Amino acid sequence: MDMRCGDRRQDENPVAVREFELCEACEIVGSCRQGIDDLRRQADGTVRGEIVVPSAVAGRAVAHGGWTAWVFDELLGYTANSLRGFSVTAELAVKYRRPVPLGARVVLTASGRMDGERRRLMRGEMRCVDTGGLLASAEGVWIELADADAHYARATARPQKTSL
């Protein structure tokens, strides 16, 4: 299968359309630092967005794997939070199927479901816009915070030794 994806057009200047609020650091700069745009919930409940792979995320000629994981963390996190109250990433597993070309426009899709009171099971895909070829997929677990203030207060204290 031809895994090339559509190059970004020279005259393209997409307006970021997001149905989801930005994270704190992106809020400061006023836009999604990953460049995810047109992020919307679809009629079937899935979330869809698009992104042009920035040349700045090159690992070696193609996108760095950590960048792809960050994109999924963002995408699945927003989707998880749209199910109910605020949740955080507890697990994230990425399958890297093909190299992700720099400058390519890719489509992101995500869905998920509640699994008990606080757990959400999420999954997502990254595909070429024009060929539909699968570049990467991800599955993860998001946990709704029982007490957000207490959760972030933990981060200001030195982690204690646990049984983990």
Ligand SMILES: CCCCCCCCCCCC(=O)SCCNC(=O)CCNC(=O)[C@H](O)C(C)(C)COP(=O)(O)OP(=O)(O)OC[C@H]1O[C@@H](n2cnc3c(N)ncnc32)[C@H](O)[C@@H]1OP(=O)(O)O
């Ligand atoms: C301004 C606005 C901007 C809004 C926009 C913001 C967008 C950006 C959001 C960024 C979000 C992030 O990047 S989050 C950053 C990365 N993630 C983190 O820092 C999380 C670090 N981990 C933790 O703090 C903790 O481990 C938690 C919160 C995940 C869980 O701890 P806890 O709250 O003490 O929960 P605990 O009692 O242990 O477990 C509760 C339930 O969850 C299950 N559970 C717990 N961990 C797991 C797990 N890994 N996999 C499966 N299940 C799990 C337990 O079995 C249990 O199920 P049951 O017995 O109830 O069935």
